[in-house]
Amino acid sequence: xxxxxxxxxxxxxxxxxxxxxxxxxxxxxxxxxxxxxxxxxxxxxxxxxxxxxxxxxxxxxxxxxxxxxxxxxxxxxxxxxxxxxxxxxxxxxxxxxxxxxxxxxxxxxxxxxxx
Numbered sequence: 001x002x003x004x005x006x007x008x009x010x011x012x013x014x015x016x017x018x019x020x021x022x023x024x025x026x027x028x029x030x031x032x033x034x035x036x037x038x039x040x041x042x043x044x045x046x047x048x049x050x051x052x053x054x055x056x057x058x059x060x061x062x063x064x065x066x067x068x069x070x071x072x073x074x075x076x077x078x079x080x081x082x083x084x085x086x087x088x089x090x091x092x093x094x095x096x097x098x099x100x101x102x103x104x105x106x107x108x109x110x111x112x113x114x115x
Contacts (some may be wrong), residue, residue, distance in 0.1 A: 006041040010061025013092070023059065032058070033078060035071045039063040042071040046082055054086040055079020068098050 004020060011018050023043065026032040032045040040062025047054045057075060060067050076087050089095055089104070096106050 003036065003041070006036075006039075006062055007043075007059075010041055010043070010059050013061055014059055016059075018059070033075075035074045035078075037062065037066040037071050040066040040071055042067055042075055044075045044079065046079065046084060047088075052086070053079075053082065053084040054088050055082070055084040057087075057089040057091070060089075060091060064094075064098055068102075072099075072102075 007023055008020055011020065011023065023032075026045070027034050027043065032043050035042045035044070041060065042057055043059040044055055044057050047056050055075060055078065057072070060071070072089075079087055087104075088107075089099070093109075096104075
């Protein structure tokens with residue numbers, strides 16, 4: 001699967017109003033970093049709040065096993081190398097099950113309604 005198709009699939013599943021051009025621009029400008037697998041992509045950014053730095057996955061799509069077992073550890077290592085003390089993942093409820101036993105705990109849920 002090519003890069004654009006992986007990103008488009010991730011955008012569609014996220015139900016967020018991102019466009020492919022916006023995601024590419026985030027990566028090109030260095031505001032986010034993409035981690036690529038054979039069948040997956042994970043897009044991360046750093047959030048800074050006072051002295052706390054968090055590596056945040058805000059877009060991911062593709063093969064769940066590859067995302068969980070290969071790309072997530074790469075993203076966590078990158079975030080740690082950038083000074084992050086925490087890792088967060090924005091995503092669907094399936095991540096709670098997929099990351100059980102990996103040190104993550106559900107901190108909140110985001111509810112959304114179209115107006």
